[in-house]
Amino acid sequence: MDPGPISRSVLFGFLILVSLILHVSCNFVFPVSHKYQGRLGWSSLSELKAHDARRHGRNLLSVSSSAVDLELGGNGHPSETGLYFAKLGIGTPAKDYYVQVDTGSDILWINCVECANCPKKSDIGVKLTLYDPKGSSSSESISCDQDFCTAQYDGQLPGCKPDLLCQYNVVYGDGSSTSGYFVKDVIEFDRVSGSHQTSVTNGSIVFGCGAKQSGQLGKSSEALDGILGFGQANSSMISQLAAAGKVKRQFAHCLDNVNGGGIFAIGEVVEPKLKLNMTPLVPKTAHYNVVMEAIEVGGDVVDLPSDTFDSGDKEGTIIDSGTTLAYLPQVIYEPVMKMIMSKQPNLKLHTVEDQFTCFQYLEDVDDGFPVVNFHFKNSVSLSVYPHEYLFQLKEYVWCSGWQSNGMKTKDGGSITLLGDLVLSNKLVFYDLENQSIGWIDYNCSSSIRVKDDNSGAIYSVDAHNISSASGYSSLPSQSQ
Secondary structure, three states: OOOOOOOOOOOOOOOEEEOOOOOOEOEEEOOEEOOOOOOOOOOOHHHHHHHHHHHOOOOOOEOOOOEEEOOEEEEOOOOOOOEEEEEEEEOOOOEEEEEEEEOOOOOEEEEEEEEEOOOOOOOOOOOOOOEOHHHOOOOEEOEOOOHHHHHHOOOOOOOOOOOOEOEEEEEOOOOOEEEEEEEEEEEEEEEEEEOOEEEEEEEEEEEEEEEEEEHHHHOHHHOOOEEEEOOOOOOOHHHHHHHOOOEOOEEEEEEOOOOOOEEEEEOEEEEOOOHHHEEEEOOOOOOEEEOEEEEEEOOEEOOOOOOOOOOOOOOOEEEOOOOOOEEEEHHHHHHHHHHHHOOOOOOOOEEEOOOEEEEEOOOOHHHHOOOEEEEEOOOEEEEEOHHHHEEEEEOOEEEEOEEEEOOEOOOOOEOEEEOHHHHOOEEEEEEOOOOEEEEEEOOOOOEEEEEOOOOOOEEEEEOEOHHHHOOOOOOOOOOO
16 A cells, blocks of 8 residues: 655755854744645655654754743644744844754754845745844854854864854754854744733843755755754854853753644743652763663563673763654664554554555554553653554555654764654753753643742743644644
């Protein structure tokens, strides 16, 4: 049976970022939308997986200490949007730009007017806008001898002169790349000013002005105006805002794979309480890495070699909102899939696009397949339900979102990467102040409560879906 073309790209490639670092403090909320929400734009599941491959490895910069609400759009369903995006106001006067929200990279970059091979339109349904530094009265160029640039490159580059711009170059795992130069401009945020209330504030941030895109970044099928990295490097937006005293280095997201969009807030989450569900981040790693200790399928512990989860100075497990699927080393993938499929031994499996295991199933998948539990340091667990790790390709046809991952760390270690397939429908809290991360199953269409450090007040932050609010079509998820 031909399941037909699939509509989104899975963000899988680790980005190899060429030098960026910085840091930031405040409570902000950002509107979040899924990048490909409601669009059958991905011509294949392979494109989605290639998109995952691109995104694994990127970086940003600066904004007083209060909470911020970032409105979201999009969803994590592989056959729909396949990612989440936010809207930012940049420049004076401010113009709106739609950027993918990515905790797996650091810098913010936006396509600029002189860009070569930048997409002119998007199949996602958003209006693309090219940033023009000359069109913003608050824009400043960043030269190679300025502190931001020398910090990115651990010193001044050979041949640097005061009139030379600070360049950036990011190469993704699938060979796609973005390059350009750094600029500094004003970015608008929604500061949490009361329960269910925000007011506009702003801060100056250094970000990349994209002059050239290659590979998938130049194609309209998956085009946005840029990527908003939420990594922990000094160059990331949250780090820059924290360094300027605008925010704390704490943020949370709740990615709604049922209705789309969700919650994204900068600041300390006080409700729901997460303190007992926090696991430490692996120190001195480029991504949000945690230590996995065991896996259960349907309550049974997966029998794995004793050294499978040895971390030491290795990478551990990466938590990445910019990746759609979940990627497991072969030594984990094979027994996990075997245990899952053993619950339905009479299913006729077929492979889609040489990589996705699919089957026909007429009943409720939550009744017919087991829950997968990941166990991490500090007795923290993460449950992934069948309706989350299985996605519906079309009526009665389901595919597995677990993928075998052949990627290696620099020292040859295996990499486990958990993307939106695992993170959706959970509130995930990143506490960079205390170098820990935690999560809890949550209704991402509801609200959370955050603390405003300026006043000590506790405010409610609502879910958003700027996709539907802006009139983008939104397909209901069949797998939730």
